[in-house]
Amino acid sequence: MKSPNQSNESQVPLQPGFPEWLRVSFVEELPLCVILKDLDGKFTYVNKQTARLFGLPAEAIVGKTDFDLYPNELAQKYWDDDRMVIQSGQAIEQIEKNVTVPASRIVKVRKTPLRCRDGKIIGIEVLFWDVTAHQEAEANLEQERFLLQSLLNHLPDFIYFKDLESRFLRVSRAHASRLGLSNPADAIGSKDSDYFTKPYADAARMDELQLIRSGQNVLGREEHACWPDGSETWVATSKLPLRDEGGKTVGTFGISRDISELKAAAEALERAKQVAEAASRAKSEFVANLSHEIRTPMNAIIGMAELLANSGLDEQRTEQARTILESGECLLRLLNDILDFSRIESGRVELDPVPGDLSNCVQGAIRLMKVQANEKSIKLEARVNLATPDFVVADFVRLRQILVNLIGNAIKFTAQGGVTLSVDHVSRINQMVTLQFAVSDTGIGIPNDKLDVIFEEFEQADKSTTRRFGGTGLGLAITSRLVKLMGGQIKVKSQTGLGSTFSFSLTFPVADETETSEFGDPNKASSSSQTSSEPLRILLAEDGETNQMVATILLEGLGHQVKIAHNGCEAVQLSDTESFDLILMDLEMPEMDGIQATRQIRNREYGTNRHMPIIAMTAHAMESDEQRCLEAGMDAYIAKPIRQNNVFVTIENLMKKVKSRSSL
Numbered sequence: 001m002k003s004p005n006q007s008n009e010s011q012v013p014l015q016p017g018f019p020e021w022l023r024v025s026f027v028e029e030l031p032l033c034v035i036l037k038d039l040d041g042k043f044t045y046v047n048k049q050t051a052r053l054f055g056l057p058a059e060a061i062v063g064k065t066d067f068d069l070y071p072n073e074l075a076q077k078y079w080d081d082d083r084m085v086i087q088s089g090q091a092i093e094q095i096e097k098n099v100t101v102p103a104s105r106i107v108k109v110r111k112t113p114l115r116c117r118d119g120k121i122i123g124i125e126v127l128f129w130d131v132t133a134h135q136e137a138e139a140n141l142e143q144e145r146f147l148l149q150s151l152l153n154h155l156p157d158f159i160y161f162k163d164l165e166s167r168f169l170r171v172s173r174a175h176a177s178r179l180g181l182s183n184p185a186d187a188i189g190s191k192d193s194d195y196f197t198k199p200y201a202d203a204a205r206m207d208e209l210q211l212i213r214s215g216q217n218v219l220g221r222e223e224h225a226c227w228p229d230g231s232e233t234w235v236a237t238s239k240l241p242l243r244d245e246g247g248k249t250v251g252t253f254g255i256s257r258d259i260s261e262l263k264a265a266a267e268a269l270e271r272a273k274q275v276a277e278a279a280s281r282a283k284s285e286f287v288a289n290l291s292h293e294i295r296t297p298m299n300a301i302i303g304m305a306e307l308l309a310n311s312g313l314d315e316q317r318t319e320q321a322r323t324i325l326e327s328g329e330c331l332l333r334l335l336n337d338i339l340d341f342s343r344i345e346s347g348r349v350e351l352d353p354v355p356g357d358l359s360n361c362v363q364g365a366i367r368l369m370k371v372q373a374n375e376k377s378i379k380l381e382a383r384v385n386l387a388t389p390d391f392v393v394a395d396f397v398r399l400r401q402i403l404v405n406l407i408g409n410a411i412k413f414t415a416q417g418g419v420t421l422s423v424d425h426v427s428r429i430n431q432m433v434t435l436q437f438a439v440s441d442t443g444i445g446i447p448n449d450k451l452d453v454i455f456e457e458f459e460q461a462d463k464s465t466t467r468r469f470g471g472t473g474l475g476l477a478i479t480s481r482l483v484k485l486m487g488g489q490i491k492v493k494s495q496t497g498l499g500s501t502f503s504f505s506l507t508f509p510v511a512d513e514t515e516t517s518e519f520g521d522p523n524k525a526s527s528s529s530q531t532s533s534e535p536l537r538i539l540l541a542e543d544g545e546t547n548q549m550v551a552t553i554l555l556e557g558l559g560h561q562v563k564i565a566h567n568g569c570e571a572v573q574l575s576d577t578e579s580f581d582l583i584l585m586d587l588e589m590p591e592m593d594g595i596q597a598t599r600q601i602r603n604r605e606y607g608t609n610r611h612m613p614i615i616a617m618t619a620h621a622m623e624s625d626e627q628r629c630l631e632a633g634m635d636a637y638i639a640k641p642i643r644q645n646n647v648f649v650t651i652e653n654l655m656k657k658v659k660s661r662s663s664l
Contacts, residue, residue, distance in 0.1 A: 027047050029048065030047060030049060031129070032049060032127060032128065033047065033049050033050040033053055033128050034047040034049070034050060034125075034126070034127055035047075035050055035126040035127075036123060036124070037123050037126065038123045039086065039121070039122065039123060040065075041065045041082055042064065043062050044062060044123065045058075045062065077096075082124050085111045085112070089113055089121060090113075091110060091112040091113070092109075092110070092111050093111075094108075094109055095109075095135070096109055098128065106130070106131055106132045106135045107131060108131045110126075110128070112124070113125075151172070152170070153172070153173045155174065157172065157174060157255050157258075158172060158174055158235070158255065158257075158258075159172035159175060159254070159255045160172070160175055161251065161252075162208065162251050163250065164212065165191075166205050167188075167190065168187045168188055168189065170184070170188070172184065178228075179195050192204045196227075196228065197226065208252050211239055217239070217241075218237065218238060218240075219238045220237075220238055221238070222235070222236055222259070222263075223235050223236075225256070234258070234259050234260045234262075234263040235256040235257060235258055236259045237256040238254060238255055239252060239254035240253060287339060294331070294619075295332075295619035295639070298328055298331065298640070299546075299547050299640040299641035300544075300549075300550055301641070302325060302328040302329065302332065302643070303547075303553075303641055303643075305321050305325035306325055306643065306644055307550070308321035308324075309321040309322045328641070337474040337475060337478060338474065344481045344482070351395040351398060351485065351486065353393050353395050354393065354394075354396065355393050355511035356391065356393075356394065357391055358384075358388065358389070359390060361403075362403070365382075365400050365403040365404050366380060366407070368404055369404060369407045372408065372411050376414070376415070379418030380418065380419050380420075381419075382420070382421045382422070382423075383420060383422045383423070384422075384423045387425035388423055388425050389433055389511075391512065392435075392508035392510055392511055393509040398482050398485075398486065402479050402482050402486075403421060403437065405475050405479045406421075406479060407421060408475070409439075409476065410500070411441075413441065413443035413500075414442055415443070417499070419441045420439070422438045422439075423435055432507055432508070432509060433508055434506070435505065435507075436503060436505045437505075439501070440500070441499045442498070443500065444496070444499075445494045445495050445499055446492065446496070447496055448494075451492055451494065454476050454492070455477055455479075455480040455490065483504045486506050487506060488505050488506045489505075490502060491504065533652065535561065536582050536651070536655070537561045537563070537580050537582075538582045538583070539563055539578075539582070539584070540552065540562050540563065540565065540583075540584045541571035541583060541584065541586055541589065542584070542586045542589070543567055543588075543590055544586075548564050551584065551617070551642065554642065554647060555647070557644070558644070563580070566589075567589045567590050568591060568592030568596055568597030569591045569592045569597070571583065571594075571597045572600045572601060580612070581613070581655075582654075582655070583601075583614045584615050584617045586617055587618040588618070588619070594618070594629075595629070595632045598629075598632045598633050598634055599632055602632075602633035613635050613658055614633070614634045615635060615638055615650060615651070616629040616636070616637045618638075618639065618640060619639070625637075626639075638650055
């Protein structure tokens with residue numbers, strides 16, 4: 001049937017067969033290579049794509065063989081393939097590597113026998129096309145399948161992929177096993193509700209719906225899992241939205257790791273931590289109670305011995321009193337060492353750096369130890385490098401404690417010669433200076449095999465040392481830990497029979513003289529006569545008769561008047577009905593302790609201009625006890641056993657502050 005717009009002249013019927021004129025537009029323009037070969041393997045025809053591949057004109061290729069165009073080994077393969085097609089009369093199709101200059105590629109090849117009209121084979125038709133990109137994509141995809149399958153089959157974690165309806169798309173072998181399945185493929189299309197209880201499955205579904213709506217990842221969340229076999233585990237779960245290439249959410253996927261053992265270990269560790277903390281608290285309480293119980297009678301022993309020694313007795317009785325005093329002081333040093341070590345070990349020691357005079361600290365340590373050196377007739381001196389700054393910011397109380405410990409240790413083990421404390425300038429960068437402190441002696445020395453253990457608690461270079469020289473083995477352990485707390489490390493060099501040198505380096509900020517406050521030297525603050533600048537009327541709140549006696553004699557010796565309150569209730573009442581300049585308040589008293597009494601006094605003063613100076617006087621000697629007293633409203637703190645000089649200095653300093661406040 002003719003189209004209305006068609007004329008008879010435009011109708012050219014297509015004749016059966018393959019017209020010659022169509023060969024150019026069809027075969028020549030095919031996007032694949034077409035080659036015809038005769039039985040001798042000579043190229044009789046190549047299309048344009050083939051010519052482009054070889055980079056030669058078609059006429060330059062015709063008449064050549066594979067051996068003219070390819071490496072010999074590859075050409076031989078092509079020849080063998082051609083022989084196979086000719087001999088079998090069957091087409092072959094394969095993937096092979098095609099090498100041409102300048103590149104090689106992977107091609108798919110189809111070789112078919114060419115037959116004449118009577119069916120006789122007269123040559124070969126070769127078609128091949130580049131499948132390099134396709135093959136590489138297939139290889140990459142196969143590698144990704146292999147890697148994913150390795151993860152899913154071998155990881156012990158529970159891995160899953162789900163669609164938007166929370167149906168499983170894929171699960172790991174470990175997850176399938178947990179679900180009671182022998183084959184992971186059996187999980188495909190099922191839901192949590194097919195394996196878990198309804199509450200558990202509903203919670204999982206709600207979780208996934210929230211994840212799909214919000215798009216927010218869930219990472220490492222700890223969950224309690226109840227499995228179909230009745231077992232329970234703790235898992236760390238991460239869940240994420242499953243998105244297609246366009247970024248659209250098409251499901252969820254997640255991974256859960258069994259952390260039951262880690263959870264149990266963490267719980268065991270927490271229990272052990274609580275036990276250790278309880279043991280530490282019990283130890284601290286024991287040490288504090290021990291300190292309190294020992295200090296209470298020691299207050300009477302040391303206090304009375306000091307009063308007797310200064311009471312003008314004859315020489316023999318004075319010496320006897322001083323022996324009692326020195327023995328009490330030895331016991332007190334032991335107690336202080338135990339308290340210090342307990343505080344350091346529990347991490348309750350904090351540094352309190354202040355600007356001060358470094359030379360004053362060094363000379364103060366020398367003065368404190370001078371008596372001990374003189375008693376053994378050995379020389380004690382300090383050498384401070386001229387490049388050392390006069391004023392630095394440091395915790396001078398702890399620094400002096402370190403120096404006193406090292407000097408005391410050196411004096412104890414030195415029978416003749418001397419002990420030298422040296423301070424050398426190491427370096428200075430801007431306002432930070434590094435100084436080396438060293439204490440050298442000419443004593444008995446330390447064997448090389450003992451140098452590493454002397455800084456451990458309760459250790460000494462020789463066990464017989466305790467019997468010969470005394471001590472607990474805590475001094476150097478405390479010193480080493482204090483140096484470390486201040487940012488340094490203590491070292492020792494020693495030769496047996498020649499002496500030892502203990503050294504450490506510390507870095508301090510350099511201070512300006514105008515910003516420094518006078519560093520408190522206990523010897524410097526004392527007065528030769530120790531008579532108070534102004535007699536005071538003092539209320540002594542103390543329940544122990546012996547301690548009342550010691551404190552009363554001591555205070556009256558300083559020129560003060562004393563009235564005694566036997567408990568906290570009496571202290572509160574007397575301070576309200578009578579006039580006093582100062583209260584010395586014990587902490588442990590019947591009916592009402594010192595802390596409660598102080599708080600009642602401060603509450604009574606609230607809203608007035610009155611402020612009664614209160615000094616804590618207690619056998620509780622921990623730093624936390626002092627802080628507790630100050631927080632309750634006390635103004636100062638004296639640890640028992642009380643010493644006349646310490647009481648004098650504390651009262652004088654407090655009353656100066658009171659006068660200074662009242663003059664404002």
